[in-house]
Amino acid sequence: MDVERQVMEADIVCVGFGPAMGGFLTTLCRGLVDAEGAPVVESAAMPGMPPQVICYERADDIGFGVSGVVSRARGIRASFPDFDPAMVPMCTRVRQEKVAYLLDPIGVSRRPRLLRMKDRAIRALGRRLPWFAHEAVELPYIPPFLAKHDGFAFSLGQFNQWVGSEIMGSGLAQIWPSTPVAAPIIENGAVVGVRLADQGVDKKGGPDAGYMPGMDVRAPLTVVGDGPVGPVGRAIDDAFGMPPGHHRREWAVGMKLVVDLPEGCELAEGTVLHTFGYPEPEIFGFLYVLPDRVASLGIFVPSWFDNPVRTAYRYLQHWMLHPYLWRHLKGGRLRSWGAKSLLESGRRGEPFLTGDGYARIGEGSGSTNVLTGSGVDEAWTTGAQLAEAVLELAKAGRSYTGENLKAAYEARRRASWVEAEARTAEKARDGFTEGFLQGLVGMGLAGFTKGKVYWPGVSRRVYERIPSVEAYFADRIPAAEIAAIRTECAQKGLSLHDALMDRAGWPSIEYDGQLLISHQDALLLGGKVQANPGYADHVVFADPQVCARCAEKVCVEACSGQAITVDPEGGAPLFDREKCVHCGACLWNCSKPHPRDPEKTNVEFRAGSGGLHSVEN
Amino acid sequence: MSTGFHIVVCGGIVPDPLQTLEPVTTPAGPGLKNEMMLPAILDPWASHALFEAAHLAKAAPGSKVWLVSLGPKAKLQQVMMSVAQKAPFELVVCDGPAGGFVESADVAEALAAAIEGIPGLDTSRLLVFGGWQSASRGAGTTLQTVGERLGVTEQFQGVDRLTVGPDGALEIMERVDGGAYQVSVCQGPPAVLGWATGELPEPPNNPQVGMQNMRLIMPALQKATPAKAGIEGVTFASVDLPRQRRETRIVKDTPAEDIAREILAWING
Numbered sequence: 001m002d003v004e005r006q007v008m009e010a011d012i013v014c015v016g017f018g019p020a021m022g023g024f025l026t027t028l029c030r031g032l033v034d035a036e037g038a039p040v041v042e043s044a045a046m047p048g049m050p051p052q053v054i055c056y057e058r059a060d061d062i063g064f065g066v067s068g069v070v071s072r073a074r075g076i077r078a079s080f081p082d083f084d085p086a087m088v089p090m091c092t093r094v095r096q097e098k099v100a101y102l103l104d105p106i107g108v109s110r111r112p113r114l115l116r117m118k119d120r121a122i123r124a125l126g127r128r129l130p131w132f133a134h135e136a137v138e139l140p141y142i143p144p145f146l147a148k149h150d151g152f153a154f155s156l157g158q159f160n161q162w163v164g165s166e167i168m169g170s171g172l173a174q175i176w177p178s179t180p181v182a183a184p185i186i187e188n189g190a191v192v193g194v195r196l197a198d199q200g201v202d203k204k205g206g207p208d209a210g211y212m213p214g215m216d217v218r219a220p221l222t223v224v225g226d227g228p229v230g231p232v233g234r235a236i237d238d239a240f241g242m243p244p245g246h247h248r249r250e251w252a253v254g255m256k257l258v259v260d261l262p263e264g265c266e267l268a269e270g271t272v273l274h275t276f277g278y279p280e281p282e283i284f285g286f287l288y289v290l291p292d293r294v295a296s297l298g299i300f301v302p303s304w305f306d307n308p309v310r311t312a313y314r315y316l317q318h319w320m321l322h323p324y325l326w327r328h329l330k331g332g333r334l335r336s337w338g339a340k341s342l343l344e345s346g347r348r349g350e351p352f353l354t355g356d357g358y359a360r361i362g363e364g365s366g367s368t369n370v371l372t373g374s375g376v377d378e379a380w381t382t383g384a385q386l387a388e389a390v391l392e393l394a395k396a397g398r399s400y401t402g403e404n405l406k407a408a409y410e411a412r413r414r415a416s417w418v419e420a421e422a423r424t425a426e427k428a429r430d431g432f433t434e435g436f437l438q439g440l441v442g443m444g445l446a447g448f449t450k451g452k453v454y455w456p457g458v459s460r461r462v463y464e465r466i467p468s469v470e471a472y473f474a475d476r477i478p479a480a481e482i483a484a485i486r487t488e489c490a491q492k493g494l495s496l497h498d499a500l501m502d503r504a505g506w507p508s509i510e511y512d513g514q515l516l517i518s519h520q521d522a523l524l525l526g527g528k529v530q531a532n533p534g535y536a537d538h539v540v541f542a543d544p545q546v547c548a549r550c551a552e553k554v555c556v557e558a559c560s561g562q563a564i565t566v567d568p569e570g571g572a573p574l575f576d577r578e579k580c581v582h583c584g585a586c587l588w589n590c591s592k593p594h595p596r597d598p599e600k601t602n603v604e605f606r607a608g609s610g611g612l613h614s615v616e617n
Numbered sequence: 618m619s620t621g622f623h624i625v626v627c628g629g630i631v632p633d634p635l636q637t638l639e640p641v642t643t644p645a646g647p648g649l650k651n652e653m654m655l656p657a658i659l660d661p662w663a664s665h666a667l668f669e670a671a672h673l674a675k676a677a678p679g680s681k682v683w684l685v686s687l688g689p690k691a692k693l694q695q696v697m698m699s700v701a702q703k704a705p706f707e708l709v710v711c712d713g714p715a716g717g718f719v720e721s722a723d724v725a726e727a728l729a730a731a732i733e734g735i736p737g738l739d740t741s742r743l744l745v746f747g748g749w750q751s752a753s754r755g756a757g758t759t760l761q762t763v764g765e766r767l768g769v770t771e772q773f774q775g776v777d778r779l780t781v782g783p784d785g786a787l788e789i790m791e792r793v794d795g796g797a798y799q800v801s802v803c804q805g806p807p808a809v810l811g812w813a814t815g816e817l818p819e820p821p822n823n824p825q826v827g828m829q830n831m832r833l834i835m836p837a838l839q840k841a842t843p844a845k846a847g848i849e850g851v852t853f854a855s856v857d858l859p860r861q862r863r864e865t866r867i868v869k870d871t872p873a874e875d876i877a878r879e880i881l882a883w884i885n886g
Contacts, residue, residue, distance in 0.1 A: 006824075006825055008824060008825055008828065052828075054824075054828075056824075060699070061633075061656045061695075061699070062695075062698075063656060064656070089651065089653070089654040090654070158654055161654070161656075161695070164695075165691055165694065165695065168694050168695075168698070168835075169691075169694065171835045171839070174698070174827075174828075174831055175698060176698055176702065176822075176824065176827060177698055177699055178699055178702075178822060179702070179822055179824065196824065199821035199822065200821055209818075210818065210820075210821060212821045212823070215823075215824050215825065217824065335637065520867065525637075528633075528635035528636065530635065534821060613633060613635045613636075613656075614636075615633075615636075615654065615655070615656045616654075
């Protein structure tokens with residue numbers, strides 16, 4: 001149905017405020033005025049004024065809903081040569097960094113035979129192994145491509161607030177939170193702006209009380225930085241396709257906590273721990289000690305972890321309870337909680353970076369480096385590079401055609417360290433598609449040979465990897481019992497993961513009420529999740545009939561906020577947007593292909609309002 | 618003769634109530650742990666007043682709305698990005714501390730001085746709006762003192778509805794003790810109205826309104842003058858959060874009768 005929409009003109013419209021957009025707007029705003037503060041470029045939308053630069057962010061605050069970071073911050077320091085961590089709350093220098101291999105202290109984890117042998121050898125050597133203690137081995141050496149010794153650990157939420165405040169203080173750009181962008185406006189093969197999400201609509205998007213059609217914001221340049229699950233970037237991919245051979249099949253969901261460490265905790269500020277091996281070998285963990293005895297910690301559950309009941313929350317609790325970590329965490333208190341999807345396809349997930357009227361920056365542009373485990377710095381740098389390009393074009397009076405943007409922006413990016421390191425990393429993790437140990441070896445090979453040698457693997461779509469529940473648990477739970485558990489859970493509207501993990505031997509979590517708490521309490525106390533009224537559901541099932549027949553319902557099992565639940569009456573799962581943290585895990589954690597696009601799944605993730613309300617993540 | 622109202626909304630900022638708030642003693646007196654890094658929002662009571670002001674201004678041609686706010690400039694800037702899309706207004710900034718520990722007489726003095734300094738303000742058409750209460754640590758006396766300081770004697774607190782009659786008289790429905798309402802009529806402005814929740818829903822975000830507001834908000838923030846407000850002469854014997862017991866349970870589609878029954882059982886038991 002065509003509806004009349006308000007239209008607004010701007011010079012540059014930006015989508016999503018994260019580190020990439022921070023880098024873009026910081027660099028752009030500095031270049032839009034001369035040393036005396038006079039504009040060097042005039043607005044086309046408002047002649048006589050500086051360019052009108054507007055950024056729309058879905059979250060209700062520009063610091064909501066992002067994650068803890070350890071970063072070498074090369075690009076950030078290039079923008080702020082005098083950067084002092086004391087300027088940003090919850091920011092510190094890295095002072096100590098360790099990588100620890102966690103053994104399985106309870107014997108339930110699914111470990112390849114080789115890994116089990118290795119664990120037995122470690123235990124047999126026991127105290128004679130100098131780095132073995134608390135069921136973990138601290139590696140004596142961190143490969144240089146992984147090390148962040150010279151970097152910072154910080155809360156991205158706090159960093160975004162600080163950067164946003166600097167940008168807004170310049171008066172040269174506006175950042176509007178709580179404003180989801182529904183889609184790009186594409187005319188004659190060019191992006192000519194964006195359409196904001198409709199307000200005053202019902203769950204299905206139909207007009208309701210206070211209906212206000214989303215405004216069209218038209219601009220000669222649209223900067224897309226809405227991340228890997230952002231609707232604008234993905235709609236552009238749908239419209240223009242991906243470069244040959246590029247696809248987005250490698251993902252992870254990161255789930256984290258911000259914790260007040262207990263008094264007497266021995267972890268010093270600036271300590272950075274990376275873990276692997278437990279609760280399942282495929283699950284990596286992190287712990288960064290920030291100022292004031294606060295830690296940012298969590299796990300990554302990757303797309304190549306072939307478990308259809310891949311609940312990050314339960315695994316996060318088992319990870320915290322590992323003796324290597326629990327000795328530091330026991331008595332700690334939850335301050336914040338959150339989750340986010342990471343696009344781990346790297347350069348292979350890179351879309352067309354530019355086109356007529358648009359440019360892509362940040363994680364959604366494939367900038368995250370999966371070998372170095374770094375994304376924020378790369379995202380920031382791509383944003384800064386685009387800003388330099390835009391200033392160059394604007395000062396020369398050249399338009400934002402795909403050709404001009406390619407010459408000005410892509411050329412900068414290709415010539416930079418971001419591209420060089422992305423090429424090294426491009427095949428570094430292919431081995432993980434074949435197995436955990438192959439993946440580790442592949443990373444090492446690629447890292448030490450600058451990407452020349454790697455462990456090959458066959459890329460498969462996530463839904464092609466996911467086995468049935470019966471197949472995954474074949475060696476542990478009889479199919480008949482799984483069927484009974486499934487029936488019982490469905491009747492109660494529960495997901496399967498707790499019941500299956502309990503049955504598989506994982507001990508139940510004894511809540512302590514302050515750090516070990518129920519998933520819902522983490523959502524409400526830590527994530528402070530809420531959604532604004534008057535917006536449509538943003539998680540939609542492309543073909544509900546397919547969902548009705550789906551036995552795995554990975555979307556339910558993987559949902560970070562328990563916002564997707566089994567409908568006790570059958571059919572497609574239910575979605576409660578008031579619990580959604582917008583992590584986007586459902587988008588790729590689906591075992592069924594999209595009816596029209598084999599590179600997508602049966603879950604559509606649209607523009608939506610609300611989400612996390614914590615600014616400490 | 619000019620028509621319409623000159624509506625000045627007094628609105629402070631408060632920490633986002635969804636955050637974990639922990640009182641601490643700072644060198645500057647009582648405060649909240651990590652207060653400057655907590656996200657802030659416009660005080661919800663003042664938000665209602667602002668929405669009512671915008672609604673009234675729309676219905677009374679020739680009206681204009683100002684939002685006068687005392688708070689740290691950087692925090693006000695952040696809050697304005699969430700508020701400015703909701704309703705058209707012109708911002709007047711008093712750069713100073715925010716929060717209920719600040720002496721309310723100081724706050725009232727700063728706000729009254731800022732209101733008096735608004736160019737072109739016609740006090741014969743003045744309506745001072747604000748929150749009846751505060752979601753922060755408000756003393757509940759600030760708005761009344763602002764009115765007194767401005768010499769406005771018609772004051773109403775706990776307002777839920779304002780109706781303007783054809784003769785320009787103001788019919789005001791206030792909350793009074795015992796869950797009852799009191800309806801008063803005054804001939805017209807000037808008046809002070811401390812709003813309760815009002816009757817209007819939160820308006821949707823309107824980017825065009827935001828753009829219009831922002832043309833005046835950024836200059837207002839840049840030229841904000843420091844306001845003298847603090848806790849000088851005030852001693853706090855103790856500071857504590859209201860004790861609360863949280864039992865989270867999410868249920869949907871439960872009949873109101875069942876909920877009421879359960880609450881009664883909880884109270885009795």
